[in-house]
Amino acid sequence: MSPFAEPEHPSITTSDENWDWDGDIPELTAEELATMRPAREALPPDVFAALPSRSGQPEATPHQELVTLRLDSEVVEAFRATGPGWETRINSILALAIRPLARNLDVRRRSSSGRSDKRVN
Known part of the structure; x- marks a missing residue:
């Protein structure tokens, strides 16, 4: 053969x-x-x-900002192990984590200004 x-x-x-x-x-x-x-x-x-998308990274939405962030190596390794889109998953988890913080900021802003139109989403 x-x-x-x-x-x-x-x-x-x-x-x-x-x-x-x-x-x-x-x-x-x-x-x-x-x-x-x-x-x-x-x-x-x-x-x-x-046609199917060929890019490995999702297109950034207009409200996203490119930043440099230092993370623990085990955090990065764990997310990378989840495969393509791991950066997006970090963003999703951080977005969920800031919800309580955003609500607290919203309450403080309303109480200090007397207005409720300055919301943090």
């Missing part, structure tokens, strides 16, 4: 004549690369919206 396995088809819909069995498909030239556009621009909006 040969140590080199024959490459598999990328999908069941790829025919033998459309599959590059011998690796002779040339690389794209600089001119060809220059004519390419991002999928967001080249595809109809409904088709692009149906």
Whole structure:
């Protein structure tokens, strides 16, 4: 048996004549690369919206702020062990943790100003 396995088809819909069995498909030239556009621009909006997201990190919402934070190494290791999105999970847990603090700040602000329109959410 040969140590080199024959490459598999990328999908069941790829025919033998459309599959590059011998690796002779040339690389794209600089001119060809220059004519390419991002999928967001080249595809109809409904088709692009149906594509799965390829990014590993969720898009930041407008109210998020990039910060540098020092955490205990065991905290970071535990969250990283949960897989992709671990930073988002830290944010969710911190958001839950500040709710009591936010309520206390809200009460103090109302009592010191006499107004209730300065809420911390």
